[in-house]
Amino acid sequence: MEEEKEDQENNVEENSAKKENEAKSQLEEISLEDKVKELEDKLLRSAAEIENIRKRSEKERTEAYKIGISLFVKDFVPVLDNIERALASLKGSDEINYESFVEGISATEKDIINLLEKHGIQQINPINEKFDPLFHEALFEAESDDHEPGFVTQVIEVGYVIDKRLIRAAKVGVSSKK
Structure with a gap:
């Protein structure tokens, strides 16, 4: 009988321990599920925040572009007004003063160059410089007594850069070997 009593007590203890372990396991499982839900929520919030930052950055970039264009x-x-006035002066006159017209066009060209420089755009006029395929487009080669091969001897169209980024390559003639 005592053995039965001991067995019953052992069974009760084992059952209690099993139930306690099961309860702990269930609590841990619930705790882990809560943690997973919390992490999933944080992940979703972070993803939404990243998307909002991306959209805001795109909007700011677009606005900055529009402001830059507006300032330009x-x-x-x-400058456009000056050109329109020059053309209007030609239409209203029977006699054309070519000298003053050329002076006006020359002044307008200077205004445009100054405007471009004000906005960080520089001309590439590489006469007598070594040919650089990154900034020059060779239209032809010609023999030259005055230049070593590979130098720009003639500029057909100047090029333009902004912050060392090419807008348009200078179109050039290049010296070649004799």
Whole structure:
């Protein structure tokens, strides 16, 4: 009987220990599920925040572009006005003063160059410089007594860069071997 009593006590203890372990396991499982839900929520919030930052950055970039273009156009409009006045002066006159017209065009060209420089755009006029395929487009080669081979001897069209980024390559003639 005592053995039965001991067995019953052992069984009760084992059952208690099993139930306690099961309860702990269930609590741990619930705790892990809560942690997973919390992490999933954080992940979703982070993803939404990243998407909002991306959209805001794109909007700011677009706005900055529009502001930059607006500033450039604002500076360019007076140059356009000068061209329109020059053309209007030709239409209203029977006699054309070519000298003053050429002076006006020359002044307008200077205004445009100054405007471009104001906005960080530089001309590439590589006469007598070594040919650089990154900034020059060779249209032809010609023998030259005055230049070593591979030097720019003639500029057909100047090129343009902004912050060392090419806008348009200078179109050039290049010296070749005799």
